[in-house]
Amino acid sequence: MDTELLGQQASLEVRNVGGIDETAVAFDPGITILTGRNATNRTSLLRSIMAVMGSDDASLKADADEGRVDLTVGDERYVRTFTRSNGTVTTGGEPFLDDPELADLFAFLLESNEARRSVAMSEDLRELIMRPVDTDAIHAEIRELEREKSRIDDELDDLEDLKGDLPELERKRSRLEDDIEAKREELAAKEEDIEALDADLDETREEKRELESRLDDLREKRSALERVRSDIDLQQDSIESLTAERRELEAEREELPDAPMGEHAELDDEIERLRGRIDTLEREVSDLQDVIGFNEDQLDETGAITSHLDAGDDEGAVTDALVDDSVVCWTCGSTVETERITSTLDQLRSVRQEKLETTRSLESELDELKEQRRTYRKQQQRRESIDRKLDDVATELDDREEQLESLREEREDLNDDIEALEAEIETLESDDFGDVLDLHKEANQLEFELGRLESDLDDVTDRIGSIEERLTEEEQLRSQREEVDAELRNLRTRIDRIEENAVEQFNEHMAAVLDILGYDNLERIWIERVERTVREGRRNVDKTLFELHIVRSTESGATFEDTIDHLSESEREVTGLVFALAGYLVHEVYETVPFMLLDSLEAIDSERIATLIEYVADYAEFLVAALLPEDAQALDDDYTRVTEI
Structure with missing residues (x-):
């Protein structure tokens, strides 16, 4: 991170993003608490920060054709714009980051954050930690x-x-x-x-x-x-x-x-077809993100109570509404259970993730085809070069x-x-x-x-x-x-060092967090880096895996190993946050990303939230957390609080 930005106040201006019409917020270095009930645009403000930092996990307000986020830190200004045209939203401007992948994974820790969710869903932790590392480039350099x-x-x-x-x-x-x-x-x-x-x-x-x-x-x-x-x-x-x-x-x-030109033409056609398919998928992912973002904002910002209170003046009806867990669907107008909307959102997120994975697979296939085409062209060029040399040699032989x-x-x-x-x-x-x-x-x-x-x-x-x-x-x-030998040794061990460092950082921080949070029967949560033989297609291959271990204790003092499925929601949330923090430290995200964002901490009790935020705050220049009022009360009054958005 540019050292000139350290210690500077940050000013954010937002228009037509998420559920926000227009707002301006200033952030001092350190901890900022966004406190309030639902329908206070806290999540929309966090996504606005993500947008101007470079993330695509933000959406234009549903009833607007243009939106904008401006961030000023010291003398530097960054802009992200949103424009709706023919039903498609395109982004522009000059955000803080050229590549937001690290920030999306390890700094922007909202409920949908992939690193947080991966722990609860027992997904491949190593793949997440190593995703930002360009291992292909390292192997090419080797x-x-x-x-x-x-x-x-x-x-x-x-x-x-x-x-x-x-x-x-x-x-x-x-x-x-x-x-x-x-x-x-x-x-x-x-x-x-x-x-x-x-x-x-x-x-x-x-x-x-x-x-x-x-x-x-x-x-x-x-x-x-x-x-x-x-x-x-x-x-x-x-x-x-x-x-x-x-x-x-x-x-x-x-x-x-032999590499006939017809085969080259078929390769060119296939490359263009894949590019078109990738463009289509990217548009579909963008559209899905808009739909997901809109629905997340509606769930977060409108609230079920208001919709029932507006339904009539009858006291009994009001009381019924207060205990009813249903909501008027803003898409079709019918009354549905909130869980159904949440379930639909999860399905949309899964579809979006599948399309992203398909896109990555197609991009990999596209890279292979491009490499094949380059190889053909090199062979063609080499053949032409050999023909020229053969002509030259024949001429020189005649002369001699x-x-x-x-x-x-x-x-x-x-x-x-x-x-x-x-x-x-x-x-x-x-x-x-x-x-x-x-x-x-x-x-x-x-x-x-x-x-x-x-x-x-x-x-x-x-x-x-x-x-x-x-x-x-x-x-x-x-x-x-x-x-060259020294550089080769360094490159050959770089991936191992990153993995070992990630495991060490996670285990150290998890031990420290568990110690200060004081879960009674949770002795230890740790990651083990292991080599396993796994089946890939028709072959058995050796792979490095990060296995998550959970050790519990009984009232008698005996310990036993448990699984992630048996952790409480609070324990899973803490584990996911600490795993994301390990990635944050291993990849030194704080060197390039000034903001760390926290949201959806309701599953953790207030005292533990306060302890966890104070622990994490040592690393980020700006830590912005969205909390309910009762959770915010557990934090020091000296921290900046934002109650109006």
Whole structure:
């Protein structure tokens, strides 16, 4: 929550929401008591607060076409509007929360609150606590980090391989340096022999120069031939690599499933159908909420007594009305039992819940279809990419094969030139030049071998330098891997920590509340987090469950475990409230939602209501509770009271 909102007064203005025509209420930080009998619009005011906070659990006044709630906290202002058009109510404005799910579950604790009702109805408590947690996003993040960890491990393995290559490369460099030194010494000795012979052959210098020219030509041709041979080897390696790449691409393309465009079109149609179905369900849920909200407001705000008192002046009739538990139905005009209207409301709530669950199921199915469509499109894109690569590889293969053919022709030409030069040199040889010619040939060969050794040394030195540069990345990679490992551990235990914290918070608060409320034969209510094998469809799966345990005591002091069905209405209400409070604390709802709302506490006696409100008030910035006058008397007179709405 924005710290600038702490300690600020909140002002609420409401028009045409629930049973309220128009009102304005100010709330100081702390506890505010809405006190009064039925027909004082207390519940409507609470639902108005919910609406401006972002909840959809509020309705437009039945006889109005427009409604509005304004909330001002400090310098910040928030608005929620309601507009009726063609029988459908739409909402607008800028409420306090973008997503009200947490608040609806754990902060707005009216009678219909799902967390409160789930305890009494023995529903899945874990599902409620974990519903706001995006476990799919957590699992997706885990998969992404596992891929990142695998990539880092591959790089570290590569570095380890490179480390293993270094000793042999360094030995090779040392051998090459020794070979080069020996070859230079041998060449120097050969050149000294040539110079010694040259001193005795001054008279034939001209012939010698011609011979040397031919020898130089021969050396150049041999060097060119070696270059061409090297280029041929490179081209052959490239052709082999490209051929292997083509085979891999063809194999990958063969593995890709066919995804005809017709199937894509069917997916698009199904996605649009599901979207339409979801929109229809959401409108139906909205309409049901309007009906439920209207009837709840009528039950809460009109009261049965007033309708009977208006029926006549006869004292006996008035007395009969006071004890009669019937009401004039505002829909059909007939007299019906209040319980029938309440039962109908429960049925409507069940229908609304079923439609919400159907909507969630359809949204899940829609997400799966969208993912399937994305997968098809990715496969189609990959297929097109492979086709382009195959075309590129085929073009490059043609180019390299042409170059290879050209190099082979050049090699043949050089071989012919070398043979011709060698034949020409043979004709220039004489008895006088035989020794010097042999020495020159040997010197040429030594120079050629020396050049190749020096080239090999350069390659080895470059390779060693490249490896040493790569090895400088090892420390950073290991640091990254540690960070990824830590984050993975955190993500893998986050869901467990949330569940464990929820159970711990519930058990601590329930123990504290039971202690201060003093139920005589209720020793303990606690949640146990257990693993159970349950049947889902045709499979048995392991699931984590939150099991609610109730321990009672007898007058003799013996204890025994009981079930939620055997709790009194007061005990069930307290258990539901404490469970909601546990969710409120576990998800730190107070950090984002300034209001906690309490209503329908009549099943709990006044003293316990006062104790419970004072216990809960330590957490919320604004705690607003709707109480009957006799229940409100048990609370401190210093608390703000609102009696006129």
